[in-house]
Amino acid sequence: MSGESSPTTLAQQLTEAGCLAEPWRDTFTQVDRKRFIPDRIWIHGEGGYHPVNRTTDPDRWNALVYDDQALVTQVEDDSDTATALVPSSSASMPRVVATMLDALAVDDGMTVLEVGTGTGYNAALLAARLGDQYVVSVEMDPRLADTARERLKDAGYAPTVITGDGAEGCPARAPYDRVIATCALHTVPYALVEQTTPGGVIVLPWGTGLYNGVLLRLTAGEDGTASGPFIGDSAFMWSRNEAPERDVMATVRKQDRPRATATTARTSLDPRDVFGDENAAFTAGVLVPDCRCTVGHGPDGEFTVWLADHATGSWTSVDYVPDATEFDTHQHGPRRLWSEVETAYEWWQSACSPDRTRYGLTVTPTGQYVWLDTPGAPLP
Numbered sequence: 001m002s003g004e005s006s007p008t009t010l011a012q013q014l015t016e017a018g019c020l021a022e023p024w025r026d027t028f029t030q031v032d033r034k035r036f037i038p039d040r041i042w043i044h045g046e047g048g049y050h051p052v053n054r055t056t057d058p059d060r061w062n063a064l065v066y067d068d069q070a071l072v073t074q075v076e077d078d079s080d081t082a083t084a085l086v087p088s089s090s091a092s093m094p095r096v097v098a099t100m101l102d103a104l105a106v107d108d109g110m111t112v113l114e115v116g117t118g119t120g121y122n123a124a125l126l127a128a129r130l131g132d133q134y135v136v137s138v139e140m141d142p143r144l145a146d147t148a149r150e151r152l153k154d155a156g157y158a159p160t161v162i163t164g165d166g167a168e169g170c171p172a173r174a175p176y177d178r179v180i181a182t183c184a185l186h187t188v189p190y191a192l193v194e195q196t197t198p199g200g201v202i203v204l205p206w207g208t209g210l211y212n213g214v215l216l217r218l219t220a221g222e223d224g225t226a227s228g229p230f231i232g233d234s235a236f237m238w239s240r241n242e243a244p245e246r247d248v249m250a251t252v253r254k255q256d257r258p259r260a261t262a263t264t265a266r267t268s269l270d271p272r273d274v275f276g277d278e279n280a281a282f283t284a285g286v287l288v289p290d291c292r293c294t295v296g297h298g299p300d301g302e303f304t305v306w307l308a309d310h311a312t313g314s315w316t317s318v319d320y321v322p323d324a325t326e327f328d329t330h331q332h333g334p335r336r337l338w339s340e341v342e343t344a345y346e347w348w349q350s351a352c353s354p355d356r357t358r359y360g361l362t363v364t365p366t367g368q369y370v371w372l373d374t375p376g377a378p379l380p
């Protein structure tokens with residue numbers, strides 16, 4: 001980070017890293033990220049997110065704004081504390097912004113719907129490239145929407161910013177040639193497909209309770225469906241109406257003496273083989289739906305993986321011990337979550353351990369399904 005940071009140095013940094021496609025270079029140089037960033041930002045560090053204030057630390061704030069970093073711009077927990085744990089809005093990492101815009105493949109005259117205005121920076125990039133009248137952005141948090149509108153106006157851009165749930169899109173301005181979400185989704189809202197022109201493209205971060213996440217690029221069909229592959233990795237904060245239950249242990253603690261009442265067994269599946277392998281973890285997330293995971297670390301390399309399905313109250317623990325070949329499991333509730341993970345892992349291995357980019361998703365009016373290699377056949 002240098003004292004001479006500017007939109008130009010940021011664009012250069014992204015170009016040198018191979019992350020900024022040629023059609024977007026001028027736009028990234030032209031739109032000043034600084035104009036969209038609040039005076040207090042939060043940077044991830046030990047124990048959570050730590051504030052950096054423009055007034056008290058202007059050089060650091062300035063350098064961060066033009067660095068290739070995600071900047072948390074709002075936190076849910078008390079923002080006067082020195083450490084925050086739960087971010088609720090951010091300016092995404094510039095290389096991720098650039099990658100998603102490249103995947104969107106916009107062209108002159110195209111209309112774009114964005115879900116998740118946040119700071120307004122991405123909306124400004126789209127407006128600068130395509131023209132204000134071609135861009136609609138929806139933000140669920142009224143305060144953020146208002147601030148983004150003001151910042152966009154001050155910076156000289158005027159895309160339409162709607163306060164509302166982006167899952168509903170913006171039917172009044174539909175159809176759109178392109179749709180981009182900048183919050184993670186699991187269930188792709190059908191409204192977004194319905195509001196996309198046939199042949200149009202939808203780019204969104206997608207995830208499961210066990211893996212957040214991947215970048216999905218759908219193409220809308222003539223038949224009212226949309227289909228396409230996962231094209232890379234992309235971890236975003238969840239859409240506010242989709243965030244999985246955060247506190248896995250809350251499900252476990254609902255019971256008195258949880259482990260004493262659970263079914264115990266031993267497993268030969270090393271939890272590191274599933275959760276230490278991104279492709280296995282992605283597959284488990286697809287095949288074991290509505291399941292969340294957390295890890296508690298013990299002494300000498302021991303750890304426990306906890307899985308929970310909040311809705312059914314089912315939970316599982318697996319105790320990892322270094323050098324062991326079998327591990328204790330405790331399972332409780334109508335779902336046997338570890339058994340489901342074992343089945344998912346076996347399926348993934350039997351399919352020759354596919355990479356997550358070999359999967360894709362199809363959205364129909366009645367639901368969605370994940371497929372491997374070619375659209376058409378849902379996974380087992």
Ligand SMILES: C[S@@+](CC[C@H](N)C(=O)[O-])C[C@H]1O[C@@H](n2cnc3c(N)ncnc32)[C@H](O)[C@@H]1O
Binds near residue numbers: 115
């Ligand atoms: C990572 S930030 C977006 C970054 C933004 N595109 C930018 O350029 O700064 C995610 C945003 O999505 C918003 N959001 C979450 N769920 C939403 C929903 N269902 N509809 C609209 N906005 C949503 C959050 O309030 C947050 O501001």
